[in-house]
Amino acid sequence: xxxxxxxxxxxxxxxxxxxxxxxxxxxxxxxxxxxxxxxxxxxxxxxxxxxxxxxxxxxxxxxxxxxxxxxxxxxxxxxxxxxxxxxxxxxxxxxxxxxxxxxxxxxxxxxxxxxxxxxxxxxxxxxxxxxxxxxxxxxxxxxxxxxxxxxxxxxxxxxxxxxxxxxxxxxxxxxxxxxxxxxxxxxxxxxxxxxxxxxxxxxxxxxxxxxxxxxxxxxxxxxxxxxxxxxxxxxxxxxxxxxxxxxx
Amino acid sequence: xxxxxxxxxxxxxxxxxxxxxxxxxxxxxxxxxxxxxxxxxxxxxxxxxxxxxxxxxxxxxxxxxxxxxxxxxxxxxxxxxxxxxxxxxxxxxxxxxxxxxxxxxxxxxxxxxxxxxxxxxxxxxxxxxxxxxxxxxxxxxxxxxxxxxxxxxxxxxxxxxxxxxxxxxxxxxxxxxxxxxxxxxxxxxxxxxxxxxxxxxxxxxxxxxxxxxxxxxxxxxxxxxxxxxxxxxxxxxxxxxxxxxxxxxxxxxxxxxxxxxxxxxxxxxxxxxxxxxxxxxxxxxxxxxxxxxxxxxxxxxxxxxxxxxxxxxxxxxxxxxxxxxxxxxxxxxxxxxxxxxxxxxxxxxxxxxxxxxxxxxxxxxxxxxxxxxxxxxxxxxxxxxxxxxxxxxxxxxxxxxxxxxxxxxxxxxxxxxxxxxxxxxxxxx
Numbered sequence: 246x247x248x249x250x251x252x253x254x255x256x257x258x259x260x261x262x263x264x265x266x267x268x269x270x271x272x273x274x275x276x277x278x279x280x281x282x283x284x285x286x287x288x289x290x291x292x293x294x295x296x297x298x299x300x301x302x303x304x305x306x307x308x309x310x311x312x313x314x315x316x317x318x319x320x321x322x323x324x325x326x327x328x329x330x331x332x333x334x335x336x337x338x339x340x341x342x343x344x345x346x347x348x349x350x351x352x353x354x355x356x357x358x359x360x361x362x363x364x365x366x367x368x369x370x371x372x373x374x375x376x377x378x379x380x381x382x383x384x385x386x387x388x389x390x391x392x393x394x395x396x397x398x399x400x401x402x403x404x405x406x407x408x409x410x411x412x413x414x415x416x417x418x419x420x421x422x423x424x425x426x427x428x429x430x431x432x433x434x435x436x437x438x439x440x441x442x443x444x445x446x447x448x449x450x451x452x453x454x455x456x457x458x459x460x461x462x463x464x465x466x467x468x469x470x471x472x473x474x475x476x477x478x479x480x481x482x483x484x485x486x487x488x489x490x491x492x493x
Numbered sequence: 494x495x496x497x498x499x500x501x502x503x504x505x506x507x508x509x510x511x512x513x514x515x516x517x518x519x520x521x522x523x524x525x526x527x528x529x530x531x532x533x534x535x536x537x538x539x540x541x542x543x544x545x546x547x548x549x550x551x552x553x554x555x556x557x558x559x560x561x562x563x564x565x566x567x568x569x570x571x572x573x574x575x576x577x578x579x580x581x582x583x584x585x586x587x588x589x590x591x592x593x594x595x596x597x598x599x600x601x602x603x604x605x606x607x608x609x610x611x612x613x614x615x616x617x618x619x620x621x622x623x624x625x626x627x628x629x630x631x632x633x634x635x636x637x638x639x640x641x642x643x644x645x646x647x648x649x650x651x652x653x654x655x656x657x658x659x660x661x662x663x664x665x666x667x668x669x670x671x672x673x674x675x676x677x678x679x680x681x682x683x684x685x686x687x688x689x690x691x692x693x694x695x696x697x698x699x700x701x702x703x704x705x706x707x708x709x710x711x712x713x714x715x716x717x718x719x720x721x722x723x724x725x726x727x728x729x730x731x732x733x734x735x736x737x738x739x740x741x742x743x744x745x746x747x748x749x750x751x752x753x754x755x756x757x758x759x760x761x762x763x764x765x766x767x768x769x770x771x772x773x774x775x776x777x778x779x780x781x782x783x784x785x786x787x788x789x790x791x792x793x794x795x796x797x798x799x800x801x802x803x804x805x806x807x808x809x810x811x812x813x814x815x816x817x818x819x820x821x822x823x824x825x826x827x828x829x830x831x832x833x834x835x836x837x838x839x840x841x842x843x844x845x846x847x848x849x850x851x852x853x854x855x856x857x858x859x860x861x862x863x864x865x866x867x868x869x870x871x872x873x874x875x876x877x878x879x880x881x882x883x884x885x886x887x888x889x890x891x892x893x894x895x896x897x898x899x900x901x902x903x904x905x906x907x908x909x910x911x912x913x914x915x916x917x918x919x920x921x922x
């Protein structure tokens with residue numbers, strides 16, 4: 246096993262993941278594996294990290310994110326070189342709710358990439374981490390997974406799946422040295438949300454800084470920015486007759 | 494709704510983010526005239542395109558390569574100067590030229606051909622760019638630099654984003670011993686002393702600049718000069734960022750506050766006169782840790798007026814401008830006076846030229862402020878000077894055409910799919 250901290254990022258071209266990687270790479274030599282669906286995009290992220298952290302080893306892998314067998318094989322391949330200290334599962338894409346309602350294939354694809362695929366990656370890594378009894382598995386969920394809303398329940402349902410899956414992994418791994426962190430970002434200014442009104446959105450830099458800090462601490466849940474814990478507590482507990490009148 | 498740093502207004506734009514290098518060329522071909530927009534730190538309308546498209550470049554923020562031996566950096570155009578400094582300085586390299594904020598993109602620094610306190614020593618930002626990739630809205634791609642399509646390069650450096658979208662740049666960094674500067678603070682009581690200090694400092698000091706008390710008719714101020722130096726083992730200060738939390742209902746810079754502030758600032762700096770040591774971030778970018786400081790000018794925003802006039806008439810022109818400002822009672826404590834070196838900038842529309850440059854903020858008080866600018870314009874025009882477009886929101890077209898004699902040459906290189914509020918105001922389209 247290499248002496249440098251080993252970090253694997255699934256969905257490394259997501260803006261949140263890229264900024265987490267920059268923070269991890271600042272000031273320490275890493276053994277970093279970037280997993281992406283598009284090699285060219287992922288290579289651009291890797292080149293940037295190599296400039297920021299010339300002492301780190303950055304490896305790019307391209308993978309199909311929706312094939313369970315490929316997910317298993319990819320993860321096993323990565324782990325063969327040593328079980329990672331940190332795994333960040335960050336991929337996702339914000340679907341158009343109306344388009345998903347009209348086209349079930351789009352809905353299925355959205356639920357797969359935002360829900361099933363992250364859960365399967367987490368599952369595949371969790372087994373290896375449990376075997377060596379160490380490591381931190383950080384999974385990006387969303388506040389959208391807390392309560393279904395008409396404006397984005399396809400995405401919300403997928404992120405709700407991630408929430409339940411992470412809870413289950415936390416339950417299973419309680420009492421071991423493996424930590425599972427579920428991150429629930431509020432609306433964050435990234436290319437994924439660029440078409441939406443930007444007012445009140447958190448900066449991706451601040452969200453990434455909180456994810457990196459929470460990963461180091463090994464806490465179970467992170468709302469980022471923190472105010473979303475309170476907002477979602479209220480939203481999730483609103484009586485239905487109030488909630489149903491809200492246009493959200 | 495997007496505004497620029499001067500906060501003179503907010504305008505409807507369709508903002509389209511550019512985040513993936515390989516997709517940019519395709520994104521630019523969408524038909525509507527657009528404009529590249531980075532951090533929006535230019536003061537006036539050079540970065541705005543009301544009713545049209547803004548291609549936001551801040552997502553193009555990746556380094557591509559850095560050669561530790563030669564100091565040549567290749568990066569995407571949305572990379573912030575701050576990130577280059579923080580990456581390179583620990584490795585013994587830094588940007589040769591930076592403006593008074595490092596929170597600007599590489600693309601913006603090239604398009605405005607920004608300058609720093611060391612213009613007399615090293616020129617402006619464009620002098621250190623070796624090559625850029627320029628993407629045009631017709632789908633073409635032009636690699637240009639000082640020795641390769643040099644005419645495209647000269648049009649694009651200082652070209653206000655109007656020749657195409659810069660997607661990547663190669664920048665030659667300079668060696669530096671570390672983050673520290675040895676500094677000296679010298680008060681002066683009139684313009685003759687300022688010019689004498691400038692002349693005496695240019696050979697031995699890389700960085701020179703001065704704060705000038707714009708209310709003191711005869712031009713007293715504080716001259717600051719600095720050189721890079723090596724200091725081992727000194728801890729960098731931990732920056733403490735603050736944010737101007739709200740827009741006050743009236744400008745905090747006003748007749749009541751200005752005179753006492755300038756009096757206090759002058760005397761405080763005078764008491765600190767002499768040599769010192771400073772960290773580059775606090776020395777070069779003192780306002781970067783006061784986020785959204787532009788809010789202090791209140792809801793109507795502010796103008797910055799920056800001119801350069803030739804050295805031969807500089808003394809008289811600066812004196813005349815200070816008198817006009819003092820008469821009007823307008824003005825601000827952010828007032829900077831600096832000499833430029835004896836070198837012509839390479840860009841067709843670059844601002845720096847040999848002479849002396851005066852930059853001042855003015856809270857926007859409507860007609861009164863604009864009337865003062867007309868008086869200042871007359872002084873600049875008579876002196877054969879020009880106004881800095883990165884700061885401008887209102888200069889008349891005649892002054893623009895007189896100040897930038899290479900305009901006709903520049904216009905041949907414009908991208909017809911690109912337009913800005915400034916280009917429509919000063920170039921007709």
